[in-house]
Amino acid sequence: MIRELEYxxxxxxxxxxxxxxRVSISxxxxxxxxxxxxxxxxxxxxxxDLKDGAIYHAGPVAIxxxxxxxxKAAGPTTSMREEPYMxxxxxxxxxxxxxxxxxxxxATRNACAKYGCVYLQAVGGAxxxxxxxxxxxxxxxxxxxxxxxxxxxxxTVKGFRAVVTIDAAGRSLHKRIERSSRRVLExxxx
Amino acid sequence: xDLPSDVEAGIKRALKxxxxxxxxxxxxxxxxxxxAISRRNDTPLCQDTGTLTFYFGxxxxxxxxxIVAHTRAAVAKATRQGYLRQNTIDSVSGASYDTNIGxxxxxxxxxxxxxxxxxxxxxxxxxxxxxxxxxxxxxxxSINANRDLEGVRRCILDAVWRAQxxxxxxxxxxxxxxxxxxxGYKQSKELFxxxxxxxxxxxxLARLEExxxxxxxxxxxxxxxxxxxxxxxxxxxxxxxRLPASFFVTVSYMCWAFRRRGVLLGSEGGVHRWLY
Numbered sequence: 001m002i003r004e005l006e007y008x009x010x011x012x013x014x015x016x017x018x019x020x021x022r023v024s025i026s027x028x029x030x031x032x033x034x035x036x037x038x039x040x041x042x043x044x045x046x047x048x049d050l051k052d053g054a055i056y057h058a059g060p061v062a063i064x065x066x067x068x069x070x071x072k073a074a075g076p077t078t079s080m081r082e083e084p085y086m087x088x089x090x091x092x093x094x095x096x097x098x099x100x101x102x103x104x105x106x107a108t109r110n111a112c113a114k115y116g117c118v119y120l121q122a123v124g125g126a127x128x129x130x131x132x133x134x135x136x137x138x139x140x141x142x143x144x145x146x147x148x149x150x151x152x153x154x155x156t157v158k159g160f161r162a163v164v165t166i167d168a169a170g171r172s173l174h175k176r177i178e179r180s181s182r183r184v185l186e187x188x189x190x
Numbered sequence: 191x192d193l194p195s196d197v198e199a200g201i202k203r204a205l206k207x208x209x210x211x212x213x214x215x216x217x218x219x220x221x222x223x224x225x226a227i228s229r230r231n232d233t234p235l236c237q238d239t240g241t242l243t244f245y246f247g248x249x250x251x252x253x254x255x256x257i258v259a260h261t262r263a264a265v266a267k268a269t270r271q272g273y274l275r276q277n278t279i280d281s282v283s284g285a286s287y288d289t290n291i292g293x294x295x296x297x298x299x300x301x302x303x304x305x306x307x308x309x310x311x312x313x314x315x316x317x318x319x320x321x322x323x324x325x326x327x328x329x330x331x332s333i334n335a336n337r338d339l340e341g342v343r344r345c346i347l348d349a350v351w352r353a354q355x356x357x358x359x360x361x362x363x364x365x366x367x368x369x370x371x372x373x374g375y376k377q378s379k380e381l382f383x384x385x386x387x388x389x390x391x392x393x394x395l396a397r398l399e400e401x402x403x404x405x406x407x408x409x410x411x412x413x414x415x416x417x418x419x420x421x422x423x424x425x426x427x428x429x430x431x432r433l434p435a436s437f438f439v440t441v442s443y444m445c446w447a448f449r450r451r452g453v454l455l456g457s458e459g460g461v462h463r464w465l466y
Binding site for chain 1: 216220271316334414
């Protein structure tokens with residue numbers, strides 16, 4: 001069963017999600033990666049209201065046609081690079097959803113449990129498919145300062161696919177797979 | 191740029207091995223659907239259009255400066271048209287370049303050849319997969335790897351385990367045994383020019399390739415690291431000579447969004463034949 005999630009993301013709906021569930025997201029998403037996370041972590045002011053929102057770790061391929069931005073490709077980037085910043089951003093901005101790939105570490109997992117946030121994994125590289133679920137580019141911030149890949153894009157999406165891999169109870173699919181594969185690796189190397 | 195037919199066939203084979211209700215199946219299905227959409231809409235397969243490495247095979251007396259200038263112009267044009275992301279950063283100032291033309295972008299590798307035709311191959315490799323590449327200096331006691339093929343096996347499995355889903359599994363690993371640090375990485379990446387089904391010409395390395403594929407299937411890391419049987423689509427191993435003091439094992443990881451193209455140009459400059 002695919003769970004429908006809609007912006008703004010209500011805390012009770014987020015707490016209701018479990019690792020392994022597939023979701024379909026509609027409404028607003030904010031993209032951000034290394035530059036934006038560092039900026040917010042250092043106390044920079046967000047140009048958009050992140051409360052009850054979703055941060056999507058992505059740097060889209062976007063071109064401007066007749067004054068309108070069109071996103072041609074927008075898959076997730078590796079989330080682990082934001083690990084030093086993520087927990088503070090979840091706490092400070094009450095972000096409810098993080099979307100990326102590869103999972104995140106202990107600090108983020110703890111922040112998800114403490115403040116009520118989930119981490120969703122989108123399929124890495126599936127950039128054309130995910131771009132099709134982007135219905136509009138509402139705005140873009142920090143375009144000249146951070147560059148197109150690192151800018152904060154506010155997108156409206158419909159039917160954006162992902163799977164819950166860290167839930168608000170602090171369960172992590174990434175951690176589970178890392179441990180089980182480690183046990184196998186040790187056997188294979190004996 | 192499209193998914194090469196051998197890679198797409200590899201993903202289709204992998205799909206058959208996974209349970210229909212698994213995340214692995216869902217991821218592989220999404221990957222195939224994404225390839226179809228990218229083809230239909232003429233949009234980038236992955237938004238990280240990667241490091242662009244051009245491999246040229248050129249005849250004696252060929253003007254390499256001219257082809258470099260043409261290629262750079264083509265890269266700039268492709269960026270303006272939205273086939274490539276603005277994906278090149280000044281490492282000191284942090285500024286983003288408009289058209290991907292930088293001091294190391296694109297990358298050019300030239301090889302002189304006896305034949306008259308010009309061979310052009312391109313590999314586009316994203317940063318997520320590049321970041322999980324590793325170079326080991328043997329002996330490495332942390333993974334109990336000595337200077338032999340068993341040590342090489344340990345390095346490869348360690349690298350695949352460390353990568354988990356972060357290199358966008360199921361990927362392909364290119365491994366170079368020997369060389370120095372720079373040639374090791376260079377050679378490990380050139381292995382991505384090979385098609386998935388072919389095996390190393392060195393028998394011992396071909397056997398190791400098969401062994402690694404069997405070992406890796408047991409790890410259960412799966413597509414995008416969400417669990418499953420398919421952790422790699424392939425492994426390519428090659429060896430270079432080395433110094434007595436050095437024994438490097440270099441592992442490069444190519445994501446499933448494996449972008450590889452090649453063309454043989456005729457004497458007039460037009461397409462003589464596609465290589466993939």
